[in-house]
Amino acid sequence: MAVNPADIAQVRAFNRFYTRIIGLLDEGMHKSPHSLSEARVIYELGKRGHATSSTIAEELDMDRGQMSRLVLRLVDQGIVAVLPRSRDRRSTPLALTSEGDALFRHFNEMSDAAAANGLLEPLDELGRRDLVDAMRRIESLLAEPGDEPLILRPHRIGEIGWLIHRQGLLYHLEQGWNGEFETLITRIYAEYEAAPANPPKGLWIAEQDGQVAGSVFIIPATEDAAGTAQLRMLYTEPAFRGRGIGKRLVEEAVRFSRVSGYKRIILWTQDCLVSARRIYQGAGFALVREDKHHSFGADLNGQYWALEL
Amino acid sequence: MAVNPADIAQVRAFNRFYTRIIGLLDEGMHKSPHSLSEARVIYELGKRGHATSSTIAEELDMDRGQMSRLVLRLVDQGIVAVLPRSRDRRSTPLALTSEGDALFRHFNEMSDAAAANGLLEPLDELGRRDLVDAMRRIESLLAEPGDEPLILRPHRIGEIGWLIHRQGLLYHLEQGWNGEFETLITRIYAEYEAAPANPPKGLWIAEQDGQVAGSVFIIPATEDAAGTAQLRMLYTEPAFRGRGIGKRLVEEAVRFSRVSGYKRIILWTQDCLVSARRIYQGAGFALVREDKHHSFGADLNGQYWALEL
DNA sequence: GCTGACTGTTGATATAGTCAACTAACTAGT
DNA sequence: ACTAGTTAGTTGACTATATCAACAGTCAGC
Numbered sequence: 001m002a003v004n005p006a007d008i009a010q011v012r013a014f015n016r017f018y019t020r021i022i023g024l025l026d027e028g029m030h031k032s033p034h035s036l037s038e039a040r041v042i043y044e045l046g047k048r049g050h051a052t053s054s055t056i057a058e059e060l061d062m063d064r065g066q067m068s069r070l071v072l073r074l075v076d077q078g079i080v081a082v083l084p085r086s087r088d089r090r091s092t093p094l095a096l097t098s099e100g101d102a103l104f105r106h107f108n109e110m111s112d113a114a115a116a117n118g119l120l121e122p123l124d125e126l127g128r129r130d131l132v133d134a135m136r137r138i139e140s141l142l143a144e145p146g147d148e149p150l151i152l153r154p155h156r157i158g159e160i161g162w163l164i165h166r167q168g169l170l171y172h173l174e175q176g177w178n179g180e181f182e183t184l185i186t187r188i189y190a191e192y193e194a195a196p197a198n199p200p201k202g203l204w205i206a207e208q209d210g211q212v213a214g215s216v217f218i219i220p221a222t223e224d225a226a227g228t229a230q231l232r233m234l235y236t237e238p239a240f241r242g243r244g245i246g247k248r249l250v251e252e253a254v255r256f257s258r259v260s261g262y263k264r265i266i267l268w269t270q271d272c273l274v275s276a277r278r279i280y281q282g283a284g285f286a287l288v289r290e291d292k293h294h295s296f297g298a299d300l301n302g303q304y305w306a307l308e309l
Numbered sequence: 310m311a312v313n314p315a316d317i318a319q320v321r322a323f324n325r326f327y328t329r330i331i332g333l334l335d336e337g338m339h340k341s342p343h344s345l346s347e348a349r350v351i352y353e354l355g356k357r358g359h360a361t362s363s364t365i366a367e368e369l370d371m372d373r374g375q376m377s378r379l380v381l382r383l384v385d386q387g388i389v390a391v392l393p394r395s396r397d398r399r400s401t402p403l404a405l406t407s408e409g410d411a412l413f414r415h416f417n418e419m420s421d422a423a424a425a426n427g428l429l430e431p432l433d434e435l436g437r438r439d440l441v442d443a444m445r446r447i448e449s450l451l452a453e454p455g456d457e458p459l460i461l462r463p464h465r466i467g468e469i470g471w472l473i474h475r476q477g478l479l480y481h482l483e484q485g486w487n488g489e490f491e492t493l494i495t496r497i498y499a500e501y502e503a504a505p506a507n508p509p510k511g512l513w514i515a516e517q518d519g520q521v522a523g524s525v526f527i528i529p530a531t532e533d534a535a536g537t538a539q540l541r542m543l544y545t546e547p548a549f550r551g552r553g554i555g556k557r558l559v560e561e562a563v564r565f566s567r568v569s570g571y572k573r574i575i576l577w578t579q580d581c582l583v584s585a586r587r588i589y590q591g592a593g594f595a596l597v598r599e600d601k602h603h604s605f606g607a608d609l610n611g612q613y614w615a616l617e618l
Numbered sequence: 619g620c621t622g623a624c625t626g627t628t629g630a631t632a633t634a635g636t637c638a639a640c641t642a643a644c645t646a647g648t
Numbered sequence: 649a650c651t652a653g654t655t656a657g658t659t660g661a662c663t664a665t666a667t668c669a670a671c672a673g674t675c676a677g678c
Contacts, residue, residue: 001434003425007441011424014444015331021451022328023370035633054656061332063635068658070634090643090656115320116312119451125310125482126547131450132316134443135323141440142330142428157488158478160495165470172466173434179466183502186469190499193492238435344664363625372667377627379665399625399674 025114037062039107041070042079042096046104050083050095079103136210140239148209150245152252155205155215160189163215167235174238175272177296184296188232192219199226200260204252206236206245213240216249218257221266229262234269234276246279254283258309265309271301280305334423346371348416350379351388351405355413359392359404388412445519449548457518459554461561464514464524469498472524476544483547484581486605493605497541501528508535509569513561515545515554522549525558527566530575538571543578543585555588563592567618574618580610589614 026036034042037060044056057067071094074080079100083093096104120128155163168182195201203217214236221230231253236246257265267285269276285305293302335345343351346369353365366376380403383389388409392402405413429437464472477491504510512526523545530539540562545555566574576594578585594614602611 001430003429004437005421007429007437008421008425010441010444011428012420014448015334015424017448017452018327019331020370022324022331025324037634052656063637064657065637065659066633066635068656072658088644088656092657111321112314112317115324116317119320120312120316121310123450124547126479127450128313128316129478129482130446130548132319134446134450135319137439137443138447139323139326141432141436141443143326157481157491158474160491161470161472161474161477163470164495165467165474168470169438169467170435173438179502182466182469183499186473186495186502187499190492190496193488193495238433239439346665361625372665373626374628374668375666377625381627397625397675401626 021119025111025118034103037066038070038074041067041074042100042104043107045080045094045096046101046108050093052091052093054091056094074100140209140211145243146209150213150243150248151207152204152248153207155203159205159212160193162212163233163235164189166212166237167233170235170238171296175296175298177298181296185233192217192232195219199229199262200256202253202256202260204249206240206249208240208243208245211237211240213237213243214245214249216253218253218260218265220262225264227261227263229257229260229265231257231265231267234267234279236275241275246276247282250279250283254307254309263309265307267305269303269305271303277303280307283307330428334420334427343412346375347379347383350376350383351409351413352416354389354403354405355410355417359402361400361402363400365403383409449518449520454548454552455518459522459552459557460516461513461557462516464512468514468521469502471521472542472544473498475521475546476542479544479547480605484605484607486607490605494542501526501541504528508571509565511562511565511569513558515549515558517549517552517554520546520549522546522552523554523558525562527562527569527574529571534573536570536572538566538569538574540566540574540576543576543588545584550584555585556591559588559592563616563618572618574616576614578612578614580612586612592616 040060041056044059045051048055053067053071054064056062057064062070071080075082078097080094081097081100083095085091086093120131123131164182164186167185168179171177171181192201192203199220201217201219204215205212206214214234216234217232218229219232220226221228231250234246234249234253236249254265265285266288267280269280271277271290285307288304288306290304291302293300349369350365353368354360357364362376362380363373365371366373371379380389384391387406389403390406390409392404394400395402429440432440473491473495476494477488480486480490501510501512508529510526510528513524514521515523523543525543526541527538528541529535530537540559543555543558545558563574574594575597576589578589580586580599594616597613597615599613600611602609
């Protein structure tokens with residue numbers, strides 16, 4: 001897909017900006033008698049415990065020859081020790097000496113202090129939260145997805161608004177729905193929050209890597225017999241799709257409904273939301289009826305599903 | 310204020326991560342016959358049109374001596390021209406030759422392509438939006454505030470949720486209010502959106518530097534006589550405070566109410582929100598009555614203010 | 619006119635980056 | 649078991665970059 005020039009400009013502006021930031025933070029390191037590349041090697045060795053020269057060279061994008069000389073210097077200074085050769089006698093395993101380890105801890109403290117004093121300290125609590133959130137977001141957008149554990153948990157303060165924000169935006173971009181949808185879900189979430197604790201209700205946030213990856217809630221159905229729960233607002237963040245998060249959320253919602261004494265779960269969805277439908281089918285829901293309607297600026301096919309518990 | 314170690318760890322992880330990202334993007338530049346520092350000087354000269362050696366050296370954090378040699382090389386290559394000396398004959402103004410300018414445009418295209426293909430292209434539209442938003446946020450948190458123009462505009466899709474999210478979080482962190490507050494404002498925003506177009510209503514987002522800096526809305530008052538408007542949900546982002554944004558929002562809301570034929574504006578606030586109170590006073594509002602109440606997990610002193618138009 | 623500060627140049631030196639050649643050790647295929 | 653190809657690490661040669669210090673020319677303010 002064609003990339004928006006304004007986005008490119010913003011990304012490049014950020015890269016220039018952050019290059020300077022990193023430069024400023026690294027400046028403190030220069031005061032020590034060790035060069036930046038030495039510090040990086042020491043840091044890498046300290047983090048890994050032990051490693052061969054080539055592993056580190058690859059990790060830090062250094063020339064093997066340069067690395068060789070650098071290691072020699074560090075060994076001379078008593079910072080790095082050559083471990084006895086392992087099975088493969090080509091490679092020489094390296095580790096920090098106790099002196100090197102002290103240096104490693106010192107570097108860590110310096111870097112911690114630089115990050116803390118240079119970046120976080122001037123900010124208030126909200127600013128720190130925003131900064132860390134934004135960094136986490138950039139990392140998870142640009143890095144390969146790792147295998148962080150998935151956590152289901154209740155929502156925290158501010159997250160109802162977040163869910164409205166994300167879903168309003170998401171369905172606008174993906175389905176072309178207009179502001180009516182956000183209006184609707186604002187009311188729906190308001191109703192969820194206003195609902196009494198009994199009959200039972202429950203909302204689950206799927207969290208991965210410190211970020212909201214999806215959500216769903218269960219609320220007693222209003223337009224139906226007692227003993228009926230309604231499953232609402234299931235969604236998964238695009239960046240977290242394909243990891244079974246929607247499935248986990250629905251399973252948890254069903255489990256909760258069952259132990260809460262509900263006999264039936266109903267839900268309303270649109271047939272254009274294909275992956276949601278698959279999840280409902282997989283969880284045992286059956287299609288009850290369909291209704292064409294015009295909502296959110298689109299022609300939709302609403303579907304009513306139900307699961308007998 | 311003491312800095313949370315987990316925040317420090319996240320910031321440092323991001324710095325390491327982004328150092329690599331920048332390294333990868335700069336790699337493409339190495340393929341050209343010009344070094345990275347040459348490219349940076351050419352870029353800086355191209356951006357500014359003309360500049361002296363020392364200006365650029367300072368901007369790029371380079372040694373003056375190194376800069377001198379680098380400029381000499383570029384002049385020899387016909388990329389940079391020395392302009393006739395200006396009033397101050399110590400400094401030598403520099404500019405790109407037409408050849409240098411072509412190179413500058415080429416570098417720009419390369420960098421654009423690297424940012425576009427390397428970072429943005431793999432993302433979907435939401436991902437790109439999230440990335441750019443996060444970058445803008447980091448920049449505005451860490452950079453000195455500039456003097457970007459303040460724009461008042463209607464809300465866009467997703468921003469109702471955003472306002473709920475931000476205010477829920479903000480008043481939790483600043484005032485210690487609990488989830489009841491978010492519950493309340495979710496309902497209030499739902500009511501705003503559900504209200505008909507007549508009698509007139511209006512919501513303004515204060516935008517600065519591409520970010521939501523504050524907001525307020527006007528809605529016909531329900532519990533009062535016809536001809537009365539209610540001003541609600543005024544807030545300014547902490548990062549944007551002290552720039553008269555709240556004042557601008559209230560002024561716009563009052564202006565709107567006046568031209569819409571309202572005779573009176575009322576509002577409800579809490580006396581702990583000091584800066585809001587000053588804005589209301591400044592706009593001519595008068596305190597009508599106060600009420601102690603316990604809400605949002607706090608003992609509060611609610612205030613009713615009114616402005617006759 | 620004197621002082622102190624600033625701009626740009628040059629020399630000296632150390633480190634960093636790059637390329638290529640080389641040895642020793644290993645792997646896989648026959 | 650032999651060979652070809654690969655990998656780890658070292659070394660030499662060379663260039664670019666970084667850093668510090670000294671220096672001349674210029675300027676502003678007193």
